[in-house]
Amino acid sequence: MYAWNRQRPSVMPHHRYRPAHERVEVPRTGERAWPSRRITRAPLWVPVDLRDGNQALAEPMDPARKRRLFDLQVRMGFKEIEVGYPSASRLDFDFLRELAEPGVVPGDVTVVAFTAARSDLIERTFESIRGLPDVVVHLYTATAPTWRNVVLGHDRDDLRKLILDAAGQVARLAEGLPVRFEFSPEVFNLTEPDYVLEVCNDLTALWDASPDRPVIHNLPATVEISTPNVYADQIEYMHRHLDRRDSVILSVHPHNDRGTGVACAELAVLAGAQRVEGCLFGNGERTGNVDLVTLALNLHSQGVDPMLDLSDIDGIRRVVEHCNRLPVPDRHPYAGDLVYTAFSGTHQDAIGKGLAHHAARAAELGVPPERAPWEVPYLPIDPADVGRDYQAVIRVNSQSGKGGIAYLLGARHGLDLPRRLQIDFSAVVQRATDDSGAEITAESLWELFHATYIAPGERGGFASWRTAETAPGAHEFEGVLESGRVLRGTGNGPLSALAAALAGDGVEVDVLHYAEHAMDEGTGSSAVAYVEANVGGVTGWGAGQDTSVLTASVRAVLAAVNRLSPSGT
Ligand SMILES: CC(=O)SCCNC(=O)CCNC(=O)[C@H](O)C(C)(C)COP(=O)(O)OP(=O)(O)OC[C@H]1O[C@@H](n2cnc3c(N)ncnc32)[C@H](O)[C@@H]1OP(=O)(O)O
Numbered sequence: 001m002y003a004w005n006r007q008r009p010s011v012m013p014h015h016r017y018r019p020a021h022e023r024v025e026v027p028r029t030g031e032r033a034w035p036s037r038r039i040t041r042a043p044l045w046v047p048v049d050l051r052d053g054n055q056a057l058a059e060p061m062d063p064a065r066k067r068r069l070f071d072l073q074v075r076m077g078f079k080e081i082e083v084g085y086p087s088a089s090r091l092d093f094d095f096l097r098e099l100a101e102p103g104v105v106p107g108d109v110t111v112v113a114f115t116a117a118r119s120d121l122i123e124r125t126f127e128s129i130r131g132l133p134d135v136v137v138h139l140y141t142a143t144a145p146t147w148r149n150v151v152l153g154h155d156r157d158d159l160r161k162l163i164l165d166a167a168g169q170v171a172r173l174a175e176g177l178p179v180r181f182e183f184s185p186e187v188f189n190l191t192e193p194d195y196v197l198e199v200c201n202d203l204t205a206l207w208d209a210s211p212d213r214p215v216i217h218n219l220p221a222t223v224e225i226s227t228p229n230v231y232a233d234q235i236e237y238m239h240r241h242l243d244r245r246d247s248v249i250l251s252v253h254p255h256n257d258r259g260t261g262v263a264c265a266e267l268a269v270l271a272g273a274q275r276v277e278g279c280l281f282g283n284g285e286r287t288g289n290v291d292l293v294t295l296a297l298n299l300h301s302q303g304v305d306p307m308l309d310l311s312d313i314d315g316i317r318r319v320v321e322h323c324n325r326l327p328v329p330d331r332h333p334y335a336g337d338l339v340y341t342a343f344s345g346t347h348q349d350a351i352g353k354g355l356a357h358h359a360a361r362a363a364e365l366g367v368p369p370e371r372a373p374w375e376v377p378y379l380p381i382d383p384a385d386v387g388r389d390y391q392a393v394i395r396v397n398s399q400s401g402k403g404g405i406a407y408l409l410g411a412r413h414g415l416d417l418p419r420r421l422q423i424d425f426s427a428v429v430q431r432a433t434d435d436s437g438a439e440i441t442a443e444s445l446w447e448l449f450h451a452t453y454i455a456p457g458e459r460g461g462f463a464s465w466r467t468a469e470t471a472p473g474a475h476e477f478e479g480v481l482e483s484g485r486v487l488r489g490t491g492n493g494p495l496s497a498l499a500a501a502l503a504g505d506g507v508e509v510d511v512l513h514y515a516e517h518a519m520d521e522g523t524g525s526s527a528v529a530y531v532e533a534n535v536g537g538v539t540g541w542g543a544g545q546d547t548s549v550l551t552a553s554v555r556a557v558l559a560a561v562n563r564l565s566p567s568g569t
């Protein structure tokens with residue numbers, strides 16, 4: 001019997017932890033709806049980089065960086081933006097005052113100001129939002145048992161009262177102001193569902209939510225503790241049981257402690273969430289808030305309008321990296337430097353064929369390539385959609401094959417190598433990359449190709465040569481060797497005449513395959529010719545380049561002879 005599982009018990013103390021389902025039991029009422037749903041429209045995205053993201057930075061943003069990130073988020077199309085915790089720091093307070101200046105916040109953008117459920121902090125929050133035309137005041141308190149017992153020192157009833165008192169104060173201060181309300185039961189995902197539901201429903205009533213002035217209940221996975229399906233069950237439970245459902249915007253706020261923040265957000269949307277809070281590229285406490293860029297581009301890749309402009313992903317990334325002083329990793333979905341790049345041979349081959357197929361399909365449909373349906377293997381979206389070009393799509397190292405090498409020589413140097421030459425050159429490249437262990441650039445590939453097939457060694461050759469068509473189908477070749485000796489031959493074409501001349505000098509050449517093409521478009525363009533020849537019993541390739549096709553062809557034959565015959569011409 002095959003011993004398929006040879007793993008040994010770990011020495012690590014996993015028994016210290018309890019599974020999430022033992023800590024929070026989600027009451028089940030009826031069949032789950034979320035597993036069979038599909039996301040067909042974007043939720044309302046709310047970036048919290050200027051608050052949750054900012055509080056997680058070693059060096060919080062200065063006013064200039066905050067403003068730069070806010071302006072970027074407006075340009076990207078966000079319509080609700082959490083801008084800070086104004087009662088916590090002067091900087092955030094002043095930032096809200098700056099935003100209250102006329103014309104700074106566009107008319108269709110709402111700012112969100114965050115506060116803990118503490119009287120002095122709430123007062124200060126309302127001072128900070130004076131004059132803003134449209135604000136959400138976002139009140140939070142942790143509700144999970146460990147936080148109630150260990151951090152806040154309140155039982156369920158005390159804490160409920162504390163929250164309702166704070167919410168009442170918020171309502172009083174908001175009277176007559178253009179303010180809507182948001183409540184976050186921090187650590188919702190570790191809170192008893194019946195308790196959090198009761199608190200949320202109390203607030204819906206206290207704030208007198210209506211379809212015209214809905215409240216936001218934002219249900220955070222403050223610390224991600226379970227597989228995403230558990231979070232989805234928790235959200236669906238709330239979605240089904242919240243009072244005045246048409247007057248509540250159900251929002252989620254996943255973190256990424258288990259690396260599944262994106263999955264949690266997506267399943268939560270299937271389960272009834274209408275609004276998602278997160279950060280650009282997933283900055284935020286510990287492992288980060290859910291990444292809004294990934295979420296939006298996941299929708300884009302499914303044919304759903306993400307309702308955000310991500311067409312210049314590198315420009316967005318530069319601003320975010322500047323503001324956070326944190327790099328976006330090379331493998332970050334959609335935005336990392338390497339995410340549209342293939343090094344491996346079979347992937348490159350498939351991408352090269354896919355891109356050629358895509359170009360042909362676009363031409364067939366009569367649409368520009370950037371409008372044609374996208375089905376290129378290994379590339380979930382067209383890099384051009386996010387402002388990337390194809391230059392970095394294929395890069396060559398020791399893992400690469402002929403497809404990638406041919407693609408790079410084609411895309412960057414205008415060469416269209418015959419298939420057998422691709423195979424031949426691939427072995428040359430493999431030796432070079434195995435020896436160096438490094439990537440080889442398109443420029444170095446061209447140099448290697450040139451040195452191998454176009455100018456292989458310094459073995460002498462013709463000082464001058466000419467061909468003539470002496471009669472229809474009768475060609476003559478005459479070449480003067482560097483030694484001064486003259487070789488002559490005749491044949492039914494210039495290359496067979498050249499072969500006859502070389503045979504007269506004791507070099508037997510049989511041209512097995514010949515191909516040529518222009519290297520770029522327009523007059524004065526260069527031609528390249530490829531010749532596979534058998535020279536004295538050895539078969540191989542040579543190539544020639546010139547503005548004249550005939551000269552390129554003769555050079556290709558001579559290059560093959562130089563490579564394959566011990567004495568050359
Ligand atoms: C999940 C989240 O991201 S929540 C947001 C967290 N963000 C931040 O903390 C960033 C900004 N915070 C701050 O600048 C400060 O914490 C302040 C100004 C808000 C408060 O500062 P301090 O008064 O010095 O309190 P401290 O920072 O030690 O916070 C702990 C206190 O807040 C209380 N607290 C925590 N959450 C809440 C809440 N939602 N409502 C009321 N009180 C709360 C704790 O019980 C504790 O009170 P205690 O000192 O009486 O035991």
Ligand SMILES: CC(C)C(=O)C(=O)O
Pocket residue numbers: 052140184185186187218220221222253255
């Ligand atoms: C308080 C909420 C919104 C939060 O930041 C969290 O739980 O992570």
